[in-house]
Amino acid sequence: MTGVLGSLGDLVEDIVVGLSEPLAIGTDAAGDIVRTRGGSAANVASAAAQLGRVPARYLGCVGPDATGDGLVGGLERDGVDVRVQRRGCTGAIVIIVEPGGERTMVPNRGASILLEPIADDWLDGLAVLHVPAYGFCAEPIATTALDALRRARERGVTTSIDASSVGMLRTYGRDRIRALLAELAPTT
16 A cells, blocks of 8 residues: 555543452452553554554544643654644543453543544545544534545545444444445445
8 A cells, every 4th residue: 555544533541440350349449550542543543653564644633731742742653643633631531451351441532522624634645544433423523534534535545434342333323323334435
């Protein structure tokens, strides 16, 4: 592939709670807590850049805060071309990992959902535009993602949509997501 892999969507702080014993509701439970960069779209851009086979660009929104600064800086250190709008408060996701490895996520997507229409130059040079389905669940990011996918397709850019999670698809609605995917007709 020649060109840039663009990924539009979440960039958040993941707060991973690794339990070393079953969760005991109403009292303490032993475990470790780790803070790290998260967000499906950001993770795709980072992985692509670190593999070094294709240049990667992240498109999104974070808060004008220290957390947002740190997350953007981390992506840039990974070699990602970062294009962000700044408003609201950077989001966070608490991820509870049970001793057997099962994960439960409690998201507050914060500024990630505040992404407004992006400039044309954010799409320049893209070979692929990847959008996790999380981007269709709130406004204004949903309208922005749909617009970016349509504009990318008009430019001949390959489009990709990630189903994201069962919980997200359930909330969005089976018939509604099917209709959206039929309308968007992603390449992959």
